[in-house]
Amino acid sequence: MSTTEHASRGKLLAPRVPARTHSPPLWAVRGEISRHTYLAFALAGLIVPLLAWWALARSGFANPTFLPGPGAVVQRLASWWTDDGLAQDIGISVYRVVGGWALSAVIALPLGLLIGTFRPVQAMLEPLTDFIRYMPAVAFIPLVMLWIGIDEGSKIAIIFIGTFFQMVLMIAENVRAVPIAQIEAAQTMGATREELVRLVIFPSSKPAILDTLRITMGWAWTYLVVAELVAANSGLGYAILKAQRYLQTDRIFGGILLIGLIGLLIDQAFRLVHRLCFGKWMTRR
Amino acid sequence: MNFLSSKISIGRVSKYFGRGSAQIRALADIELDVQENEFVTLVGASGCGKSTLLRILGGLETIDEGAVRVDGQPIEGPGVERAMVFQHYSLYPWLTVRENIQFSRRLKTNRRDQTESTVEVASGRADALLRSMGLTHVEHSYPNQLSGGMQQRVAIARALQGRPSILLMDEPFGALDAQTREVMHDLILHVHGLEKTTIVFVTHDVEEAIYLGHRVVLMAPRPGRIDTIYDVPLPARRDPDMKLSPAFIALKREILARIRETSGMKTDLDMLEQLTRTAV
Numbered sequence: 001m002s003t004t005e006h007a008s009r010g011k012l013l014a015p016r017v018p019a020r021t022h023s024p025p026l027w028a029v030r031g032e033i034s035r036h037t038y039l040a041f042a043l044a045g046l047i048v049p050l051l052a053w054w055a056l057a058r059s060g061f062a063n064p065t066f067l068p069g070p071g072a073v074v075q076r077l078a079s080w081w082t083d084d085g086l087a088q089d090i091g092i093s094v095y096r097v098v099g100g101w102a103l104s105a106v107i108a109l110p111l112g113l114l115i116g117t118f119r120p121v122q123a124m125l126e127p128l129t130d131f132i133r134y135m136p137a138v139a140f141i142p143l144v145m146l147w148i149g150i151d152e153g154s155k156i157a158i159i160f161i162g163t164f165f166q167m168v169l170m171i172a173e174n175v176r177a178v179p180i181a182q183i184e185a186a187q188t189m190g191a192t193r194e195e196l197v198r199l200v201i202f203p204s205s206k207p208a209i210l211d212t213l214r215i216t217m218g219w220a221w222t223y224l225v226v227a228e229l230v231a232a233n234s235g236l237g238y239a240i241l242k243a244q245r246y247l248q249t250d251r252i253f254g255g256i257l258l259i260g261l262i263g264l265l266i267d268q269a270f271r272l273v274h275r276l277c278f279g280k281w282m283t284r285r
Numbered sequence: 286m287n288f289l290s291s292k293i294s295i296g297r298v299s300k301y302f303g304r305g306s307a308q309i310r311a312l313a314d315i316e317l318d319v320q321e322n323e324f325v326t327l328v329g330a331s332g333c334g335k336s337t338l339l340r341i342l343g344g345l346e347t348i349d350e351g352a353v354r355v356d357g358q359p360i361e362g363p364g365v366e367r368a369m370v371f372q373h374y375s376l377y378p379w380l381t382v383r384e385n386i387q388f389s390r391r392l393k394t395n396r397r398d399q400t401e402s403t404v405e406v407a408s409g410r411a412d413a414l415l416r417s418m419g420l421t422h423v424e425h426s427y428p429n430q431l432s433g434g435m436q437q438r439v440a441i442a443r444a445l446q447g448r449p450s451i452l453l454m455d456e457p458f459g460a461l462d463a464q465t466r467e468v469m470h471d472l473i474l475h476v477h478g479l480e481k482t483t484i485v486f487v488t489h490d491v492e493e494a495i496y497l498g499h500r501v502v503l504m505a506p507r508p509g510r511i512d513t514i515y516d517v518p519l520p521a522r523r524d525p526d527m528k529l530s531p532a533f534i535a536l537k538r539e540i541l542a543r544i545r546e547t548s549g550m551k552t553d554l555d556m557l558e559q560l561t562r563t564a565v
Contacts, residue, residue, distance in 0.1 A: 179374035185440075188343055188369040189447065190394035199391055203379050281379050281427040 068250040073257070076250040085234075093224055093236040094262065096152070100159025100227070101220040105213055108167040115168065116175025116205075117197060126172065133165035138226050150231035158230065162223035167216045174208035175201060207278045214270035221263045291354075292483045293319040293342065293451065298351035300337060300509075310508035311337050315351070317502065317511060319485060324477055326486045326498035328540065330548035334509025335487045336455055342485060343369045343453050355451065365394065368449035370440050370457045376428040383424040386411050386443045395447070407446070414442040417479070418472070434465035441473070445480060454486045458493065467525065470496055474523055491540050495533060496523060503540060505547035512547055515540065 024031055033041075050070065056062055057069030064072070080086040114121045140161050148154040178201050186200045228237030236255050243251035300312040312334045319325050327335040340346040341353060344363035353360050355367065363369075376385050389395050390407055415421045418438040428436050437457055444452060454473075458466045474497065477484055488494050494501045498517055505512040518532045527533055 181371040181373065181375035182377060184343075184345055185369065185371060185375040185443075186388070186392075187345065188363045188365075188367065188444075189389040189392060190363065190365045191392050192394075195392055199388075200377070204377070206379075278379070281429060284429050 065247060066249055068253060072250045073253045076248070077254040077258070080239075080251065080254065084239075089234055089236050089239050090258070090262070092234045093228070093259075096155045096227060096235065097159055097217075097220045097224055099152075100156040100223070101163055101213075101217050103156065103160050104164040104167050104216065104220075108164055108171055109209070112168050112171025112209075113175055113197065113202065115172035117201060122172070126169070129165050129168050133169065137162035137223060138229075141226070141230055145230060154230050155227040155232065155235075158227035159220050159223045162226070163216045163220045166219065167212065170212040170216070171205075171209055174205045174212055177208060178204040207274065207282060210270065210274050210277070214267060214274075217266055217270065218263055221259060224259065290320075291318040292321040292323070292356065293317075293485070294352075294354045294357075295338075295342075296352045296354075298338075298341070298348050298353060300334070300341070300346065301349050312341075312348075313508035313510045315509075315511055317514075319483060321483055322481050324474075324484045324486065324497060324499045325502060326488060326494035326500075327502045327504060328488055328491055328494040328544070329504035329512070330506050330544055331489070332506040332509070333504035333547075334506070335504050337509065338504075339369075339453050339455050339485060339487045342451070343367055345369075365389070365447045366449050367451045367453060368444035368447060370437070370444045370452065370454045372456045372459050373433075373436070375440055376436055376443075378428050381425050381427055382420055382431070382439050383411060383415065385428065385439055386414060386446050388443060389447050410446060410448075411442075414445055417476070418442045432465070433461050434469060437461065437469060438472070441476065445476065445482075448480075450482060452480075452482045452484045454484065456487055456489065459489070466490075466493070471525070473497065491537055491544070492528060495519075495536055495540070496528060501536075501540065503543055503547075507549055513543060 024033070026033065026037070054070050057064065057067055057072075068076075077086065080089075111125065115125050116122070137158060141158060144154045144157045144161075148157050182200055182204055183196055186196055191199065224235070225237035225240060228235045229241065232238040236259055240252050240255040243249070243255070295315050295317040298312055298315040299310065302309050302311045315334075315338060317325075327338065329335050337346060341348055342355075342360070344360050344367065355364075360367075377388065380388065387407065390404075415424050418441065420435070420438055420442065423431060423435065428439065431439070440457070457473075458469050461469065470493065473484075476482075484497075486494075486497055491501075495517055499521075501515040501517060502511055503513045503515065504510065515536060517536065519527050519530070
């Protein structure tokens with residue numbers, strides 16, 4: 001009783017120390033924790049491995065040729081940026097990944113919608129897609145080189161092969177997850193098939209599809225190094241591969257960390273778009 | 286009852302699910318006539334086909350034998366004169382309450398003869414429904430921000446927007462808590478009085494079926510069939526106190542006993558009885 005009193009008075013009057021509430025137990029099963037606690041744990045999760053890495057590199061226990069410290073990696077990144085065209089490497093890699101992913105998305109979106117909506121399309125395409133998606137994308141490299149050549153198209157093609165088939169199936173699944181009651185309600189209001197897809201199925205599955213696009217973007221990045229195996233002479237993946245030849249482990253570390261960082265940034269951008277587009281109606285009371 | 290004057294007439298309707306040895310008779314020789322402005326409730330144990338029958342009326346399921354006529358015309362798929370209210374998940378979460386209610390305006394069927402005045406009428410209709418359903422203050426909210434009871438009111442308002450002559454309700458209050466359900470009962474009775482619609486209402490709650498219905502149709506499973514039709518011996522104007530009247534309780538007892546007899550759960554009951562006997 002007294003806490004509500006405090007709270008309501010606190011709202012009306014000038015800033016005042018909020019009444020101390022009982023904080024929930026930290027290790028409760030599926031328990032909620034405050035934003036501050038969350039951030040503290042998140043930071044610890046990042047800093048602890050970084051410190052461990054630094055300590056291991058400093059200890060002299062590991063040969064610095066094979067395990068460079070964080071300082072060496074940062075230095076390498078700096079010189080890569082100033083002398084070795086890191087910006088260009090990042091640019092071309094982003095171009096290839098986003099290109100391959102976008103090409104996948106453009107084709108997978110309508111196909112996934114059709115597979116998830118119409119049984120005959122599902123029967124015709126889903127087993128086939130399921131079959132192809134188990135084929136290793138790397139194994140397609142020789143074919144891609146023969147068919148497309150060794151320019152940008154081939155790198156985009158590898159990333160496309162790596163993401164497309166998963167993406168189609170996931171989008172079809174997102175579409176199938178639309179509650180049947182939403183569809184039938186529209187039918188009883190006189191919606192045509194085309195209207196069902198355009199006015200119900202697509203808008204209803206949009207948030208899930210955006211999540212699929214975000215997740216497959218992550219997978220597209222994992223295919224970058226593979227794609228840049230194909231007669232590349234630029235890009236982050238290529239740089240990593242080349243660094244192996246010159247024993248530049250610091251560059252390998254830097255390249256891997258950069259790919260992770262770029263992936264994380266893109267992922268956060270997707271989440272932001274998701275919140276902006278759908279947050280308004282998806283949040284429960 | 287006269288075939289021609291019935292609002293809905295269901296004649297010897299059968300429906301099968303599955304093929305070969307796995308085939309089951311979901312509905313067997315269903316005969317039922319529903320009069321204009323009547324409120325009919327369907328109850329029965331699970332698997333008795335009550336929802337299937339309702340979905341047939343809604344045009345969402347086809348029949349294998351027999352005939353279903355609405356106003357003397359055979360049913361061919363869904364139609365705007367037969368609106369349907371589902372148990373849940375039928376609202377469009379990306380649309381506001383008002384947009385949900387006016388969803389049908391986005392469809393070609395209703396746009397074809399749309400003039401400025403019909404648009405005005407439609408939006409006036411939405412206003413009136415928002416008012417009578419107590420939704421005016423949340424018209425710009427999204428469904429996820431509403432309680433379950435409010436969401437069902439939106440679903441009912443949306444179904445009524447097109448002035449259907451028949452309202453088909455498939456356990457619309459099944460997911461609501463008991464208090465909210467009682468409020469919804471009086472609301473739907475009010476709507477029925479106001480709109481002069483014919484209502485076919487599926488439920489597994491016998492009390493709900495008696496309180497709302499002019500007639501209670503008891504269905505039985507394996508095969509899905511109509512077992513008994515009860516006339517509800519209550520005045521047309523219902524009020525919650527009637528749920529405690531002797532006539533109400535007697536009918537409830539009769540129907541519950543009959544459901545138990547027809548549900549095929551008899552073996553379970555026998556087993557339970559045996560268990561209690563051995564326990565002692």
